[in-house]
Amino acid sequence: MNYxxxxxxxxxxxxxxxxxxxxxxxxxxxxxxxxSFLYAKLxxxxxxxxxxxxxxxxxLRNLGRIDSIFIDDVQQRRVPLIFQIILTxxxxxxxxxxxxxxxxxxxxxxxxxxxxxxxxxxxxxxxMSLHMVGIAGVLFFVxxxxxxxxxxxxxxxxxxxxxxxxxxxxxxxxxxxxMPELCAGFLAGGLPQLAVLLFFSL
Numbered sequence: 001m002n003y004x005x006x007x008x009x010x011x012x013x014x015x016x017x018x019x020x021x022x023x024x025x026x027x028x029x030x031x032x033x034x035x036s037f038l039y040a041k042l043x044x045x046x047x048x049x050x051x052x053x054x055x056x057x058x059x060l061r062n063l064g065r066i067d068s069i070f071i072d073d074v075q076q077r078r079v080p081l082i083f084q085i086i087l088t089x090x091x092x093x094x095x096x097x098x099x100x101x102x103x104x105x106x107x108x109x110x111x112x113x114x115x116x117x118x119x120x121x122x123x124x125x126x127x128m129s130l131h132m133v134g135i136a137g138v139l140f141f142v143x144x145x146x147x148x149x150x151x152x153x154x155x156x157x158x159x160x161x162x163x164x165x166x167x168x169x170x171x172x173x174x175x176x177x178x179m180p181e182l183c184a185g186f187l188a189g190g191l192p193q194l195a196v197l198l199f200f201s202l
Contacts, residue, residue, distance in 0.1 A: 008166045008169075013131070014131055014134035015049065016050065017137060022045050025103060025141075049088075049091065053080070053083065060080070081119040102200060103145065110141070110192040114189050121188070127181055128188055129171055129182045131167050131185065132185030
């Protein structure tokens with residue numbers, strides 16, 4: 001059971017959450033999106049939010065600035081979070097925009113807000129759960145999509161709620177975080193999504 005829980009920490013690593021949210025968006029949006037256009041956007045987002053950060057991680061690890069892919073040392077989180085903020089800004093300015101994909105644009109705007117909160121937390125030496133930041137952002141995004149599109153996404157929402165519980169249990173089992181740190185991460189991931197998407201709905 002412990003091994004299964006540990007797998008959730010890898011599968012639902014924060015790096016993969018922007019891509020997961022993007023995939024869910026393209027699978028649920030009623031808008032017609034040509035396959036070639038969809039794949040181009042998905043590949044660009046994957047490169048900027050997964051591939052480039054992984055390469056940056058290996059560079060930092062070779063330089064001795066990071067010990068683990070989970071960045072357990074809160075002081076080591078500052079540089080990767082600044083890098084994430086920059087890359088998310090590039091996604092917002094180049095890959096997605098508020099005219100073509102407003103919902104996806106606001107999803108990444110929420111990610112930018114969450115990354116900023118996580119950076120402030122790291123600067124204050126408070127170790128919130130980045131895993132919870134990532135999965136909570138996707139969960140709140142999908143809940144909003146279900147309401148905005150007036151579509152039944154209860155199955156996806158239920159699966160994401162299960163994943164939230166499994167990821168939280170995994171981080172507790174690994175003794176990587178305390179319950180308050182998990183709750184702080186959940187709020188840091190969910191509230192920016194809620195704020196920008198409510199603003200978009202007005």
